[in-house]
Amino acid sequence: MQAGSNHWVLLMDREDTGLASHPSAERIGFARLTTMAFEGADLRPLRDQLIGRLADGSASAGEGLDLSLIIQLLGDKQTGMAIQAEVLAYHQLYRSPCSSQAPKLRVLALAAAIDMGGNTPIEFLLENSGIELQTLYVVAGIDLPIPLPEHDVAIVIASDSEECVEALRKIDAMAPRWPRRLLNSPRFVRNLDRDKLYGLLQGCAGLEIPATLSVARAELTSMAQSTDLSAIATGLKFPVIVRPRGSHAGVGLVKVDDGAALAQYLAGRPEQAFFVSRFVDYSSADGLYRKYRAVFIDGKPYACHMAIADRWDIWYLNAGMAFSEEKREEEARFMRDFDHDFAFRHRAALAAVANRVGLDYFTIDCAENKSGELLIFEADNTAVVHNMDSPVVFPYKAPQMRKIFDAFAAMLSRAAPKREQAA
Template sequence: MLHPLAAPNFADRIGFAHLTRQAFEGIDLHPLRERLLARIAEGTAQAGEGLDLSLIAQLMGEKEAGLVIQSEVLSFHQLFRTPAAVPKPGLRVLALAADIDMGGNTPIEFLLEGSDIELLTLYVTKDKGLPETLPDHDVAIVVASDSEECREALAMIEKAAPRWPRPLLNRPELIGNLDRDKLYRLLADIPGLDIPVTANATRAQLTALSEERIACAEISGELHFPMIVRPRGTHAGVGLAKIDDAAALAAYLAERQEQDFFVARFVNYANPDGLYRKIRLTMVDGKPYACHMAIADRWDIWYLNAYMAFSEEKRAEEAIFMQDFDRAFAARHKNALDEMSRRVGLDYFIVDCAENQNGELLVFEADNTAVVHNMDSPVVFPYKPPQMRKIFAAFTAMLLRHAKTAVGSAA
């Protein structure tokens, strides 16, 4: 049972955005790590410093060690504060997070950078659950992802959601819709939108397919070679491959240990110039915003392997894409984007997409935890900071609108 709100007992931390920015800019985090380790050894470290140390370990490639530290800290403290950029915050936001690696919760700190919003992050863990008395806040948002490790946290938040004393955004029961094998069912029949069926396939099924004992259609009606295969539960292109035939599938399986995979038909979305253009959209309060456009001569693009920083021509095209976005891309796909936003139902989420060769909106995936940041060099990417600030302003305006609506209805 959730009791009335109380003054928050938080621990301050440096936080995700600040530390990630330092790592991104090549600042050596070793001295800070050593200082924090020394404080732990002395027994003088605060809970927030422990959480910072966990993040530093992950940023330095020591994921397992970082997660051990994080779980240890969360066993005795759940609530952390990232202070606002101003002395007197205009709004207090409560983010509901899970005990997962640094990519498993929405990196909301980036979205609030430079604002007058104070962020409290409450970690909902299997052992601790939700506290009986919630910390005082104006608006709450679920930042845990749809991944397996977050299921228990989402279930606990969902159980408490009907009695939540303040507006609750990105409601937990809707986050599961972003699963790769659920999203296509949700969006499949939207006119002007193309989303390949993503089907679960066991290792045994794929082995049978590689040995031509079963046909593609026995896994999914629309599946055929070439196909896309990835291990279930992986992100950022880990294990992702285009498989052209049964022999290639056999070779792929020989290299992988996993037992469960996602498979989908391959869509050739190359433009007439032979280049692929993959777009990241940020959906805020039902409205799409351009986050980036990666341009490369390979289908399996993400922003880093498109090497945008090394091509003035690619950056010029991305700049025009952003400048013209509302009257070009967003206008062309307005109906599909509106209906997708309505069906997904989340207040904030990210879509990776492209345009297929018929000019339809080709959706690859959607999630609520992709990093939307303003860390790129303003010298190399002068068009990006204004665009990112536009997204951040929309996000903070959405939080404020919900907080004000709640105050108005209470009055």
């Protein structure tokens, strides 16, 4: 190039990176379809149209994957997953809608062939960023493509679920030879399961995390009959929290106060493995429970949401935040003052969480215990962080979500190969 040229060049030559152009299937994608469902749109006409195209053989791979998601959003997980498996068997690389005709960065997300909640919903984070997102599904029986699809930075979006073990193993095997920066190492993702997270975080100053134990059904049945929980863990007593292993979003989650309640719970559940932990009463002085979600990006925590309810088993949708101006005002203060209030009070504990978890991007659901310590419920790399809430009802949310999205995009840019102007 001539001196003074305005062209930009990569420091690392593309031909030496093990990257190549691969055909990518276009799709409507997770963010747009989920937003449509969240806003009450009727997805059935689109479903029927895509089913017709699938039936006559004219559907593209992207349309097939969209159909799988639509059917899951309409409540038929089994059929949706069957369609997804068929589509992913012959095509694994998909391109999400991009807000820019000339993307400033190319991101490759590494996903597992799991249901719609099993991978990081990264499209929400990048929807208006001007960053190109391609998703490569790591499928059983199919090797990762070599050379890999062109990208500036890659990120693992598969979860810690049992269904993702093989996908994480494949990515981890190639990780030492990955030609670009690989964020959210699969080795760290595997530490997020509830029992492993306890082992990772126990002993942090200013932090409480109840021991979570993996227990077989037969063992729980025996404990229900004897009412003695010491065989599970020394000192464990009723009440306890029980949930099926691998469940999320409160599915199968209960507090049981005695052996009879535990036996009744097991009679209504088909699962063979469960998580058990001691119950912690984290109610505030006013008798209400406050549960927080924080997002960690490159080690820094950001406020995501706050839910307030008169029940301990809170998630945002059952807290009635949209129906209480007082609750929303408190959530707005939590977001506005987060850096010099909540995050400042718990700075040592939050720093320890970021350091021990080690992921570039993840979330925690947490509270404060009676002693004012940070109480950790779970850490996750697949929680939905979105900007779908009504700007009329929640006017304070959009600026906070943009702050999170901008921080995520900035992290990806820092992780990409540096560019310099040619001399």
